[in-house]
Amino acid sequence: MGEEGKEYEKIKDVDCNKCQKKCTGKDWCVAYECGENNCELWRCKPEWMEVSHGYDCAWKNGPGSYCSSDDWKDKNYEVKKDHLCRTDDYPQERGFGTEGIDYQPFDALNSKACEDACSARDWCVATESRKGYGHCELWKYKPEKFEFKPGYDCKWKNYQTGTDKLCAIARRKGYQKARKVYYLHYKDYCNRIFEFDAQVKILLTNTYADNKCARKGVKEFDLWASKICLTPVECNEYGDLAADLVINEFCKFQSTARRSNTIKEQCREEAKFKCQGTLYEALENLLGNGHQCPVINDNPLMFYDYAPKLRENCITAVKSLTSA
Numbered sequence: 001m002g003e004e005g006k007e008y009e010k011i012k013d014v015d016c017n018k019c020q021k022k023c024t025g026k027d028w029c030v031a032y033e034c035g036e037n038n039c040e041l042w043r044c045k046p047e048w049m050e051v052s053h054g055y056d057c058a059w060k061n062g063p064g065s066y067c068s069s070d071d072w073k074d075k076n077y078e079v080k081k082d083h084l085c086r087t088d089d090y091p092q093e094r095g096f097g098t099e100g101i102d103y104q105p106f107d108a109l110n111s112k113a114c115e116d117a118c119s120a121r122d123w124c125v126a127t128e129s130r131k132g133y134g135h136c137e138l139w140k141y142k143p144e145k146f147e148f149k150p151g152y153d154c155k156w157k158n159y160q161t162g163t164d165k166l167c168a169i170a171r172r173k174g175y176q177k178a179r180k181v182y183y184l185h186y187k188d189y190c191n192r193i194f195e196f197d198a199q200v201k202i203l204l205t206n207t208y209a210d211n212k213c214a215r216k217g218v219k220e221f222d223l224w225a226s227k228i229c230l231t232p233v234e235c236n237e238y239g240d241l242a243a244d245l246v247i248n249e250f251c252k253f254q255s256t257a258r259r260s261n262t263i264k265e266q267c268r269e270e271a272k273f274k275c276q277g278t279l280y281e282a283l284e285n286l287l288g289n290g291h292q293c294p295v296i297n298d299n300p301l302m303f304y305d306y307a308p309k310l311r312e313n314c315i316t317a318v319k320s321l322t323s324a
Contacts, residue, residue, distance in 0.1 A: 197216075
């Protein structure tokens with residue numbers, strides 16, 4: 001019967017005429033099966049056919065291996081033996097490729113498992129693998145440059161295009177631009193991650209305003225930087241700040257110590273829960289510092305009469321601090 005992703009590729013909502021044209025337009029397609037708006041493009045000639053009303057099976061005249069033979073399997077990939085996959089920027093540093101932009105790492109036992117993983121994914125176009133070992137990178141487009149390294153192979157499919165290469169290049173360009181800004185000015189200063197966020201907004205709204213793919217690359221690096229800098233401790237600090245804001249407003253206390261930085265989106269949920277859990281402590285600190293809270297006549301035990309509403313106010317306070 002064959003297996004999708006190996007012997008054939010399945011296309012939905014395509015009639016027999018379009019199915020035939022798709023097979024004709026692909027060198028690797030030697031046969032097709034169609035019916036009920038489904039289409040299968042086969043890489044090998046099937047030896048057996050099963051009668052089914054409304055379905056057709058057809059194959060091209062000329063050369064083509066039968067599915068029972070292993071000959072066709074080796075023709076699905078071209079290979080650059082003893083070479084690593086590299087981007088157009090090689091031999092510069094960014095020519096090594098960027099995880100999430102140019103490729104995705106995959107936990108494969110060997111090079112065959114790596115190739116099988118790529119074959120099962122439409123977006124995967126090429127692989128970098130080590131012969132007999134577990135190294136595996138699934139590339140989103142066909143690499144144009146290579147680096148010699150014995151024991152490693154760079155392979156690419158010869159039957160489908162996968163992710164659009166121009167978009168992948170633009171996405172990498174946006175990622176590298178954001179990365180350059182970060183490492184020039186903010187690498188060792190996580191407390192300035194919000195200033196970096198301002199630079200990210202400039203890239204998104206000005207530099208790459210008309211380039212969706214480049215903007216995606218910028219956002220992917222921004223998310224990476226946020227994970228590095230925005231630890232639970234950092235997010236909790238913003239929860240404490242939000243709790244102070246809620247209590248100060250509740251007690252009609254005008255504070256001049258409000259922190260000017262805004263919370264990154266990744267901190268919002270954690271800061272909200274931290275705020276809700278420290279409201280009473282914030283109230284005690286306010287009263288302990290000699291300030292008044294007329295609403296409760298300076299009696300902290302009356303806090304619980306207002307607690308539900310104050311906890312709701314935490315949500316508003318955190319939102320007011322969250323960067324867009």
